[in-house]
Amino acid sequence: MKEGRTPLLSAEEVWARMREDAAPVADCETIALADAVSRVLAQDLRAPITVPGFDNSAMDGYAFRASDAQGARELPVGLRVAAGDKPGTLAPGSACRIFTGAPLPSGADTVVIQERCERRGDTLILPDKWTPHANIRRAGEDIRAGDVILERGRALTPQAVGLAASCGFTEILARRRVRVAVLSTGDELRAAGSGPLREGQIYDSNRPMLNALLARLGCERVAAGALGDDLAHTRQALRDAAQAADVIITTGGVSVGEEDHVKAAVEAEGTLALWRVAIKPGKPLAFGRVGAAHFLGLPGNPVSAFVTFLLFVQPFLKAVMGAAPTPLRAFPVHAAFARETPDGRREFVRARLVAREGGSLWAETHPRQSSGVLSSTVWAEGLIDIAAGRIVAAGDMVPFLPFEGILA
Ligand code: AMP
Ligand code: MG
Numbered sequence: 201m202k203e204g205r206t207p208l209l210s211a212e213e214v215w216a217r218m219r220e221d222a223a224p225v226a227d228c229e230t231i232a233l234a235d236a237v238s239r240v241l242a243q244d245l246r247a248p249i250t251v252p253g254f255d256n257s258a259m260d261g262y263a264f265r266a267s268d269a270q271g272a273r274e275l276p277v278g279l280r281v282a283a284g285d286k287p288g289t290l291a292p293g294s295a296c297r298i299f300t301g302a303p304l305p306s307g308a309d310t311v312v313i314q315e316r317c318e319r320r321g322d323t324l325i326l327p328d329k330w331t332p333h334a335n336i337r338r339a340g341e342d343i344r345a346g347d348v349i350l351e352r353g354r355a356l357t358p359q360a361v362g363l364a365a366s367c368g369f370t371e372i373l374a375r376r377r378v379r380v381a382v383l384s385t386g387d388e389l390r391a392a393g394s395g396p397l398r399e400g401q402i403y404d405s406n407r408p409m410l411n412a413l414l415a416r417l418g419c420e421r422v423a424a425g426a427l428g429d430d431l432a433h434t435r436q437a438l439r440d441a442a443q444a445a446d447v448i449i450t451t452g453g454v455s456v457g458e459e460d461h462v463k464a465a466v467e468a469e470g471t472l473a474l475w476r477v478a479i480k481p482g483k484p485l486a487f488g489r490v491g492a493a494h495f496l497g498l499p500g501n502p503v504s505a506f507v508t509f510l511l512f513v514q515p516f517l518k519a520v521m522g523a524a525p526t527p528l529r530a531f532p533v534h535a536a537f538a539r540e541t542p543d544g545r546r547e548f549v550r551a552r553l554v555a556r557e558g559g560s561l562w563a564e565t566h567p568r569q570s571s572g573v574l575s576s577t578v579w580a581e582g583l584i585d586i587a588a589g590r591i592v593a594a595g596d597m598v599p600f601l602p603f604e605g606i607l608a
Contacts, residue, residue: 482511
């Protein structure tokens with residue numbers, strides 16, 4: 201396939217083609233809830249209990265029965281119930297000192313917060329106005345026994361871990377972790393820590409960056425490494441990686457230059473589709489298989505590798521992890537920049553937000569959008585998604601994709 205002649209595909213077409221191939225890993229395992237953040241649920245989680253299990257006070261204050269206090273402003277305080285106590289029973293015509301989370305005594309139906317009450321000895325003096333049935337959290341207002349609290353296919357967030365714990369779960373059934381091998385390619389690369397750079401060398405930034413992205417996603421990283429620009433070594437490394445990994449990711453070497461061997465190596469060891477995606481940065485994207493493993497070839501330029509990981513690799517991995525697809529959600533902000541010359545490709549511009557008077561958000565773009573300028577990705581807070589051919593005037597609304605919204 202001649203790279204230069206293949207048609208440009210839209211990001212949507214690439215997502216659709218990748219999704220066709222992204223069958224989730226089949227194996228499941230029971231894991232401790234404490235280790236479950238970012239793991240994907242393999243079954244619906246049904247609540248075995250109702251939460252809260254009892255009506256309780258939402259505030260520190262006094263509980264009583266509204267009908268007892270319609271005429272009277274003063275009530276004798278009998279009972280005292282704190283969080284963790286048994287509920288008790290309210291004597292008719294009396295009030296109960298109560299604290300947040302304490303079970304409402306039977307007979308009480310209203311709580312007035314302590315700041316609005318006066319206490320004289322054992323007598324409660326109510327304010328002029330109070331609301332019947334206020335400040336009570338009803339049994340089951342969060343969860344009812346039998347409810348599905350978390351659906352199969354959900355990647356567990358910290359708050360989902362909390363929700364499962366609130367129902368008493370200590371373990372969950374999860375899909376096994378997806379094993380990913382990251383191989384960087386290039387004779388110029390040195391691993392940081394392997395000694396000073398010689399002339400013409402650079403430190404390998406892609407592999408640590410991609411491994412960090414995989415760690416956030418909850419993937420298991422299998423040992424792989426940096427490869428020189430050598431066909432035989434690249435083929436051997438791909439064969440080895442395919443034994444250990446579900447997904448192989450490479451960076452660099454996928455163009456058609458003399459020193460680019462990834463394409464030939466994947467074609468020799470498996471199958472390859474090389475796509476040109478109509479986006480900037482990150483035009484070339486290779487996709488295929490080596491043995492039973494999926495293969496994804498990313499560009500070598502670090503910013504292109506980062507952006508193509510966010511846009512393509514991450515959704516693909518989520519599908520292989522068994523996670524339900526989540527759409528990229530951009531939100532509109534004002535452009536603090538202008539783009540007079542439209543580009544033929546959809547562009548993802550590194551940008552950050554500044555709040556202006558009145559709270560409106562404006563996106564500033566980094567002045568150096570070259571795909572080698574990795575510092576711009578640290579400066580930036582996200583990407584502006586600019587449609588192909590679009591001219592942007594300062595003040596126009598543009599879609600902003602916050603990194604924290606894209607990153608797992
Ligand atoms: P390539 O796609 O192999 O032609 O590489 C494109 C550019 O990205 C070249 O300037 C490479 O030196 C650079 N590059 C490739 N791989 C890495 C890497 N792992 N870390 C940092 N830069 C890289
Ligand atoms: Mg290279």
